[in-house]
Amino acid sequence: MRAETAARTGEQIVSAALALYHELWLDEITVEQVAARAGVSSKTVLRRYGSRDGLLASVASQLAADVAEQRFAARVGDFHDAVNNLMVHYERNGRLALRNLVQAQRSPWIASLVDNARTEHAQWVSTIFAPFLARVDGADRELLRVQLTAVMDIAMWNVLRNELGLSPARTEQAIAGLLRGLLGEDHP
Template sequence: MRSYRMSARAESAERTGERILDAMLERFAESPYERIRLDDVAADAEVTVQTVIRRFGGKSGLMVAVVERELARIVEARELVADPGPAAVLAALVQHYERYGSLILKMYAEASLVPGLPELAIRGRAYHVDWCRRVFADRLPADEPVRARRLAQVVAVCDATTWRILRADGGLAPSEVELALAELLDAVLDPVPDRP
């Protein structure tokens, strides 16, 4: 009976933590970090400010926790692409940016305001470079100096900034963004190898 109460309490605490993180994420999506007040986040999550502070240590700790959670979700979503073919990869990437692109760019722009966030931004960028290297490994040239240059080009093409330029500035629909990215990548990568 006691372990049931403990697990119910732990589950309740977990749900409360998720509500707080969701409330902070929603506020961050709508407002500059400096204008977000813990009172508002707590009210949105239906908890007290003291609960937020006790759980996350304050506004910067809460923001770091949000970014850590979302980075883990981003990694999981990117790694789940079952078909490693170029079309499926680009469709998943554009879908990912449709959900997270604006938040990623906002986080990079405001990272210097939050202790601990610049390090997470570096981790996120390192993951993006590694993802590009792995996903397009069979289309990168063998010659190392050329390979390094082409990988840098791939990273730039697959960046959230490129998505924003195509989507917001260019006014392209998601399917058109996929096509534009494919055309840009085809210009710098080796042809798709034949599959057995």
């Protein structure tokens, strides 16, 4: 019972910190705000995470694990599943990812998170599109990997979804169309 309560308290604290991170710049978030949002004392937060930075590192770690689990669930070699998987991810986390890009200018810590996310995105592309990449040799393979990485990047989603105002479904169709062109796939 005690372990369940402690786990629930930890989840409440992380959830509160993540909610605040969606609303505020990183440097504006305080332990007191997180504690109030979670319905616990500041001492509880500090006892559990050691410091504000410890709490934020825990939140970042949990978010990264959740993202990796969701993203790598896409079926290897199925670009429709890859696009759908990515659109679900961007609809859920895209605005936060865009905020991270801006905050990376203000925070070396967030800049390192952004770099890690870029690395993971490149790994995801290499894994999910491995059968397509295997069809091409040498420099052409690397060019295709870079093109796939760019088409599947948050920047492409942002342009289509936010700047051009496409619906989620039309954004997914647009990205799938770009992939069909890159991969030489004929089916819709």
